């Protein structure tokens with residue numbers, strides 16, 4: 650299997666001409682230089698990337714926007730440039746468990762390239778997001794034309810699937826503290842930042858546990874000097890310490906990303 654190129658930044662002429670809509674801020678592609686920093690798009694050859702960019706639309710989402718509900722038809726894919734979103738499975742009583750995270754290392758819309766039509770999870774932005782939107786029809790057309798695009802997107806689908814599978818193992822077998830450390834590291838990788846805006850309820854949803862249990866573990870990690878958490882702002886102070894306190898799930902999922910996407 651050919652390796653993807655290391656993460657690089659490519660540029661594209663985009664002008665953010667904002668116009669409000671119900672669920673997002675739509676922007677159109679025209680003339681100003683702005684960076685595109687999506688690992689999958691960066692791994693494409695310029696011609697193939699331009700073919701995809703030509704049918705894309707720059708878009709922004711605020712924090713806590715539901716991009717898709719489980720069972721909802723998927724009409725568009727989103728290649729994240731900044732920010733991140735979480736994939737949740739949702740119980741009938743409304744409780745949610747996080748199963749994967751998507752950032753600028755990936756895209757939302759994997760079912761499209763697997764010839765599916767619906768989302769299997771609820772997908773919620775955890776930060777403000779800038780993304781490139783491509784319709785399912787256009788993505789399938791480009792996917793059918795380009796062997797390289799097929800390789801990249803299908804490799805990413807394996808990486809995402811590995812993250813979901815690891816979560817299935819992690820949730821029943823590993824401690825709350827280990828899981829908390831794992832997800833904080835994943836969020837850090839997805840956002841490229843040590844500073845995360847996460848409430849106690851966000852943290853509880855993150856690991857599928859109760860708020861009081863999560864609060865206890867947050868205090869422990871704070872006393873160990875690994876993190877600081879106050880008023881919804883969580884700062885990772887010692888990422889290496891978090892890696893030591895995490896279960897093996899973080900390392901295993903990272904291995905898949907490194908092996909298939911070289912990132």
Ligand SMILES: [Zn+2]
Nearest residue numbers: 819823896898
């Ligand atoms: Zn685990």
